[in-house]
Amino acid sequence: MNLVIVDYKAGNVQSVLFALERLGVQAKLSSDFETIKAADKVIFPGVGEASAAMAQLKARNLDKLLPELEQPFFGVCLGMQLLCQHSEESDTDLLGIIPLPVKRFQTDLKVPHMGWNQLANLKTPLFEGVAEQDFVYYVHSFYVPLSEYTIAQTSYPDAFSAALQYKNFYAAQFHPEKSGAAGSQILQNFLAL
Amino acid sequence: MLTKRIIPCLDIKNGRCVKGIQFENIRDAGDPVQLAKWYAEQGADELVFLDITATNEERKTFAELVRDIARHIDIPFTVGGGISSVADVEVLLMAGADKVSINSSAIKNPALIEELAKHFGSQCVTVAIDTKYTEATGWKVYTRAGTIETEHATVDWAKKVTELGAGEILLTSMNNDGTKAGFALDITKAVSEAVTVPVIASGGAGTMQHFSDAFKEANADAALAASLFHFRELEIPVLKNFLKTQGVDVRI
Numbered sequence: 001m002n003l004v005i006v007d008y009k010a011g012n013v014q015s016v017l018f019a020l021e022r023l024g025v026q027a028k029l030s031s032d033f034e035t036i037k038a039a040d041k042v043i044f045p046g047v048g049e050a051s052a053a054m055a056q057l058k059a060r061n062l063d064k065l066l067p068e069l070e071q072p073f074f075g076v077c078l079g080m081q082l083l084c085q086h087s088e089e090s091d092t093d094l095l096g097i098i099p100l101p102v103k104r105f106q107t108d109l110k111v112p113h114m115g116w117n118q119l120a121n122l123k124t125p126l127f128e129g130v131a132e133q134d135f136v137y138y139v140h141s142f143y144v145p146l147s148e149y150t151i152a153q154t155s156y157p158d159a160f161s162a163a164l165q166y167k168n169f170y171a172a173q174f175h176p177e178k179s180g181a182a183g184s185q186i187l188q189n190f191l192a193l
Numbered sequence: 194m195l196t197k198r199i200i201p202c203l204d205i206k207n208g209r210c211v212k213g214i215q216f217e218n219i220r221d222a223g224d225p226v227q228l229a230k231w232y233a234e235q236g237a238d239e240l241v242f243l244d245i246t247a248t249n250e251e252r253k254t255f256a257e258l259v260r261d262i263a264r265h266i267d268i269p270f271t272v273g274g275g276i277s278s279v280a281d282v283e284v285l286l287m288a289g290a291d292k293v294s295i296n297s298s299a300i301k302n303p304a305l306i307e308e309l310a311k312h313f314g315s316q317c318v319t320v321a322i323d324t325k326y327t328e329a330t331g332w333k334v335y336t337r338a339g340t341i342e343t344e345h346a347t348v349d350w351a352k353k354v355t356e357l358g359a360g361e362i363l364l365t366s367m368n369n370d371g372t373k374a375g376f377a378l379d380i381t382k383a384v385s386e387a388v389t390v391p392v393i394a395s396g397g398a399g400t401m402q403h404f405s406d407a408f409k410e411a412n413a414d415a416a417l418a419a420s421l422f423h424f425r426e427l428e429i430p431v432l433k434n435f436l437k438t439q440g441v442d443v444r445i
Contacts, residue, residue, distance in 0.1 A: 112316050137268070137269055178267060
């Protein structure tokens, strides 16, 4: 399989590479659009701050190009948020692929939402073999509300989108690469789409 | 439900895991990668690796070890020790660490916290605070592996580092560290209530009840221990089952 991880200097790509390696898959790291476009599947990781990440994407013209992709695509953590319309983080316009907002947690609970939390209302083959209430690892301060594109949810304290699907674009707010057996299963499921 | 985290801490010297008792009397407790894998299987929620080596040459060895750990475990981990610049952090994050922990360098140069948060995001910046209580001073922050008292009162410093962009606080009570008499509940509670970010209680764990107290009485978000786990005086699955019976939300 020709698997490409989008390289835009905003994120912990090494962990994703290692997680795939544990599944026996060698992924290519690239910021070149032709290479990305030619991939069977694309993974779009990301950690850090939204406006800085958007600047990195724009510098590589990827903000124009990523929305054109038609193969299975998987945005992870900030990579999920970047697929949306607009973020309250630094009032940032995002890629605009999925017509949803990204909001900051307004809660008395600790922010960032950091640690292991449970998945519910699992939909689509992405969660094949993953049980309701299985634990995944989160670390984030912004979230995507529930919507018609939500394919898994988590509560902190209110329910938010743990994962999304819009056409060929899949996305997870949690870190499948750091979520033990459930996370490996989800990555494996994406590879099998 | 977000669960409380149990975090084994591994002190690393020359690529091996050691544990300082009250920051002295170091004993060898094994191979870090093997221990890390074992802890992940046991249900540890996260791991912390502290590099206690001194020279730059040894730090390079540590970065290689971080890479080796990231390759083998599928739970998050934090690395710390001797980090004093954006470049130091970049090496460790690129090697596969999820978070970095800074301590003395944050005291020497608080702007570093801001810089790291801007470059990498608050979510990967843990500020470690070593604190000690004396009747004369109250709870004060110590630096340089707990050898030097600073001017900072602990709660004030915790608030300040959070404002600068820390995404988490690792609070170690030097009075309690190595005693196995329990976590410092009062200062842990005071810090946890003063800041909006998660707080890891550290220093003093000796029994399962101590963990329960840290979560229920001191409102810690996570609890860290070292020798207790390394020498298998307490097994994580047993601990988590106990916590569950105490009404603490844990990942089992």
